[in-house]
Amino acid sequence: MAMIGILGGMGPLATVDFMDRVVRLTDASCDQEHLPMVVAHLPHTPDRSRSILAGDELPLPHLLAGIDLLNRNQVGLVVIPCNSSHHWYPQLRERSSAPILHIAxxxxxxxxxxxxxxxxxxxxxxxxxxxxxxxxxxxxxxxxxxxxxxxxxxxxxxxxxxxxxxxxxxxxxxxxxxxxxxxxxxxxxxxxxxxxxxxxxxxxxxxxxxxSTLELARATVAFAMERGWNKAQ
Amino acid sequence: MAMIGILGGMGPLATVDFMDRVVRLTDASCDQEHLPMVVAHLPHTPDRSRSILAGDELPLPHLLAGIDLLNRNQVGLVVIPCNSSHHWYPQLRERSSAPILHIAxxxxxxxxxxxxxxxxxxxxxxxxxxxxxxxxxxxxxxxxxxxxxxxxxxxxxxxxxxxxxxxxxxxxxxxxxxxxxxxxxxxxxxxxxxxxxxxxxxxxxxxxxxxSTLELARATVAFAMERGWNKAQ
The missing domain is CATH 3.40.50.1860 (Rossmann fold)
Incomplete structure (x- = not known):
């Protein structure tokens, strides 16, 4: 069964907001018609903005660990409801077996x-x-x-x-x-x-x-519904 | 790093609500002071109430798969923001290396x-x-x-x-x-x-x-904060 992988916790309320949009945008009349997800909620990831400005790569190992966690658990898509993290989009896309939607x-x-x-x-x-x-x-x-x-x-x-x-x-x-x-x-x-x-x-x-949260959620739901991930196998 | 494991998606909005409570109950001034989590959001799990009434075990393999997913990813605690699922609490506790708080x-x-x-x-x-x-x-x-x-x-x-x-x-x-x-x-x-x-x-x-959502969230935050899971390693 394919699931949506969310690399989140950056920040925590933004991830909850993103999940809320995904659930509300999904056309479902009962639990079983909703979309399955795995969420790696990793708020300890160092400050992305600070590292971009300082020119260091401190968040990257944390982001890659999150990508690995999601891929280990058979996600068919990765989304990252944190804009600044997309500074490292090329490295994350390179590492991930599942495609990653780009928030921008x-x-x-x-x-x-x-x-x-x-x-x-x-x-x-x-x-x-x-x-x-x-x-x-x-x-x-x-x-x-x-x-x-x-x-x-x-x-x-x-x-x-x-x-x-x-x-x-x-x-x-x-x-x-x-x-x-x-x-x-x-x-x-x-x-x-x-x-x-x-x-x-x-x-x-x-x-x-x-x-950006809403647009990423819309793209996520569209991607998953097109592939029938709302249907129990 | 120990993380909170959430066996969720039953139902989807209830899981989002639970995560929202956990984030808001956490005393944190920046992302890095929040609590890390892994969420197995599995809405395809068959209807728990119906199976209890029918006397069948249809949801159990799904619940066990969620418990396994969370334990594979090094969670130090499991919580299940779905009351009816606690019908199978003994079997889930037996399977899980991490302790499971009981919502009731x-x-x-x-x-x-x-x-x-x-x-x-x-x-x-x-x-x-x-x-x-x-x-x-x-x-x-x-x-x-x-x-x-x-x-x-x-x-x-x-x-x-x-x-x-x-x-x-x-x-x-x-x-x-x-x-x-x-x-x-x-x-x-x-x-x-x-x-x-x-x-x-x-x-x-x-x-x-x-x-029950609030009380489980309070107990979850207390368990994790006592163990310092809000502190980046």
């Missing part, structure tokens, strides 16, 4: 038709890694990186979710979005899986928000 | 001091299995099993959560609670992990609700 590709594919420029809300590491800038350039869409004052708020938002301080996370996100809207930016990618958790604190957003 | 024991231990009688909201299978009745008898607490009209609503509540129909689940639960309160019952055990998901649809409950 699924997210950029979901941008509204005709989008010309889009803000990228992500860790400083993911921005330095150019995961989103490169995926957007392939489609001739201009990435807008937050200015320093905005990025400080993005950092606060992400850190607060990881610490369970959702109210503080929501306030920081609201400040970023107001600033981006004042600069006439109409679309933002939530390119860090903590940010959608913070967004739920807000009543509404002043721009169109593209959610 | 953790739940009964959380009853308010001086509780004399308590309603047990659970699947018909879990009621037939007497998981809760036996745990309550040990403490001289009288179990109150719903009458047929109430149990029909309990069944609807559980089935609706598994199908993602949360509004219908909440309505059914509200009807059960109103009926129990009218019978002067003051405390109810939510002895099926779907029921707390439905409870979130209600503004308030007319009796004290003991939540």
């Amino acid at each position: 590709s699924t997210c950029v594919a979901a941008l509204p038709h005709g989008t010309r420029r889009v803000a990228v809300l992500a860790t400083r590491g993911a921005l330095a890694s150019r995961i989103y800038q490169d995926a957007l350039a392939e489609r001739d869409i201009q990435p807008v990186v937050p200015d320093e004052a905005e990025q400080v708020q993005v950092d606060t938002c992400i850190r607060s979710v990881k610490a369970g301080a959702l109210e503080a996370a929501g306030e920081a996100l609201q400040a970023v979005l107001a600033s981006l809207a004042a600069r006439n930016i109409g679309v933002a990618i939530m390119g860090c899986t903590e940010i959608p958790v913070a967004l739920r604190q807000l009543r509404s957003a002043p721009l169109t928000m593209i959610d | 024991s953790t739940c009964v231990a959380a009853l308010p001091h001086g509780t004399r009688r308590v309603a047990v909201l659970a699947t018909r299978g879990a009621l037939a299995s007497r998981i809760y009745q036996d745990a309550l008898a040990e403490r001289d607490i009288q179990p109150v099993v719903p009458d047929e009209a109430e149990q029909v609503q309990v069944d609807t509540c559980i089935r609706s959560v598994k199908a993602g129909a949360l509004e219908a689940a909440g309505e059914a639960l509200q009807a059960v609670l109103a009926s129990l309160a009218a019978r002067n019952i003051g405390v109810a055990i939510m002895g099926c992990t779907e029921i707390p998901v439905a409870l979130r649809q209600l503004r308030s409950a007319p009796l004290t609700m003991i939540d």
Whole structure:
């Protein structure tokens, strides 16, 4: 029986949020029509953003151990609900027998038709890694990186979710979005899986928000349903 | 590194809810202070309640396969956020190298001091299995099993959560609670992990609700924190 492999725990609430989306997006009327998964929830993995900025590879052995765990347990697909980890996507793809969906590709594919420029809300590491800038350039869409004052708020938002301080996370996100809207930016990618958790604190957003957790979950469910993994063998 | 092993997917939303509680109950200021887990999310496991009532063992090979998967991956504890599965607790405990917390024991231990009688909201299978009745008898607490009209609503509540129909689940639960309160019952055990998901649809409950998902999550976090599993090795 093929299962979905989730390399998670980065961060913990983001992984729970991702699993919640997968379950809710699955068209099922009883347990047995849902999709089987194996989750390697590894929060001890060193900080991905810090290592990208420092130019070290500290998270890589942890990420590879997670890939190995999932492959040892017969997963037919690997997904990683952590954007910054995709800095090491080439090495993880090389190691994994099962294919790995790329979170930035699924997210950029979901941008509204005709989008010309889009803000990228992500860790400083993911921005330095150019995961989103490169995926957007392939489609001739201009990435807008937050200015320093905005990025400080993005950092606060992400850190607060990881610490369970959702109210503080929501306030920081609201400040970023107001600033981006004042600069006439109409679309933002939530390119860090903590940010959608913070967004739920807000009543509404002043721009169109593209959610990397949701888009990865949609692609995951589509991949698994096409292959009939919802059907008990 | 020791990890928490979760035998889940029964049902899928209940497992996500359980993981969410574990993460939120963990005192952590960053990813690396959270608890590592392996999750075997196996929704294809045949209906536990139906098999208990029919007297067959169809779910057992699936449950044992999940126990084996978790133990192969070096978990130091197994928890099963599905009450009905505990019908096979003796066989699972026998097979598992890692200890398994018993959901009914953790739940009964959380009853308010001086509780004399308590309603047990659970699947018909879990009621037939007497998981809760036996745990309550040990403490001289009288179990109150719903009458047929109430149990029909309990069944609807559980089935609706598994199908993602949360509004219908909440309505059914509200009807059960109103009926129990009218019978002067003051405390109810939510002895099926779907029921707390439905409870979130209600503004308030007319009796004290003991939540098996929450109590298992509390016991899980306590077990893991005592052993320092939140600290990266």
